[in-house]
Amino acid sequence: MTHAALVRRPFEGIPAERDLVAMRQLIPAATMSARTTPEHGVDGKAVDVTIATVLPLLWPAVRRSDGSVVIGLQATVPGGDLSRAFGQAIVQALALEPGQPVTALEVTEGSPRLQDVLDLTGDFPLTVHDSFSFWLDAAAERTAEVEAALAQSDESILPTAAIEGLPHAFWVDAGSKEHLRWVLDADEDAVIDAVARLHARRASGLGDGTRYVGSFRAEGLTVPVWDLPKGFGPEGVEAAAADLRDRFERALATTEPLTALERRARGGIVARQVTLR
Incomplete structure (x- = not known):
């Protein structure tokens, strides 16, 4: 199967499959906590991953200033396998300097799937939000312009x-x-x-x-x-x-x-x- 072939149930095998589908299709603003396996982390150590519904500018992923990764499940991604696309998003994010976004994915047949990248023994807790404030890096300055842009985005969230x-x-x-x-x-x-x-x-x-x-x-x-x-x-x-x-x-x-x-x-x-x- 090539990376372009459609996978109709991309999150099958992940304990949080049903919530991931809800985040992709139903929920405006939510986050889920996860971790990579040590193999797919940095220097043999697992890295924290936040799975989010959506990121600014529909970025597929961001590497935060603390080295952790956030992926945005509602991004438009290439190929027919969402799991492979977002596995690749994590790989690309970890290759970036902290604080940088992944703006385009390079999905190939060798790209790992989320089932490969994530530690599937985790709890995958889901949090539904009424704000996109989870977009903001803890190290980022919350200026008046940032707050205004965030408030405008928050207006689109259906309770x-x-x-x-x-x-x-x-x-x-x-x-x-x-x-x-x-x-x-x-x-x-x-x-x-x-x-x-x-x-x-x-x-x-x-x-x-x-x-x-x-x-x-x-x-x-x-x-x-x-x-x-x-x-x-x-x-x-x-x-x-x-x-x-x-x-x-x-x-x-x-x-x-x-x-x-x-x-x-x-x-x-x-x-x-x-x-x-």
């Missing part, structure tokens, strides 16, 4: 929160509506079957005024989406999370054929399902 009771699920306030988006390691047809089983029992939502509206594929995983009424908030999702998770996972694990009522529910879901991205 987003991780749902503690529903791992890899994220609430977002999109303005006229709120949404819940849940990254699942499950086939899309199986997800629709699960929703149909619940819908036939009038149990596919999170509560009054909520409804399942569709799903989409992202980096090989399935992301079902629910519409929520204004004011529902992450607190409303948290309150319903345990029950939704139990119902949904039970329905997803069911292998019996759909009943006639469930087949009708599935047909209606497919017919009404919104094409989402």
Whole structure:
């Protein structure tokens, strides 16, 4: 396989795969802590890596003044394998002087993948932010111009929160509506079957005024989406999370054929399902 060939599930094998997909596709501002293996670090020592949603000017990576590396998962990168592109981003960043950005990637068949570069035994903690202040190097001077530029960038962030009771699920306030988006390691047809089983029992939502509206594929995983009424908030999702998770996972694990009522529910879901991205 060449480096240009499309890898449909690029983050497979990384313990944080589902959160990485969310960072690439769903979350405006977030960071995740990681480390390289000693082999891919500096002088045989591991290097701290911050995986971020996005960096200034859509840079793929920056080497900070302390020698650590930050990569921006929402950057446009060459080739068909996101994992190889961002593995290469780390390699190029570590070849730079501290304080310099990687502005263009040189991905080849010999470029390592994130699965090779990162220490996969780490915890990969995810933090969702309401500001891009993580862009700023601790050693950088925060002038009035820098603060003004940061404030302008922060205005683009849609309020987003991780749902503690529903791992890899994220609430977002999109303005006229709120949404819940849940990254699942499950086939899309199986997800629709699960929703149909619940819908036939009038149990596919999170509560009054909520409804399942569709799903989409992202980096090989399935992301079902629910519409929520204004004011529902992450607190409303948290309150319903345990029950939704139990119902949904039970329905997803069911292998019996759909009943006639469930087949009708599935047909209606497919017919009404919104094409989402």
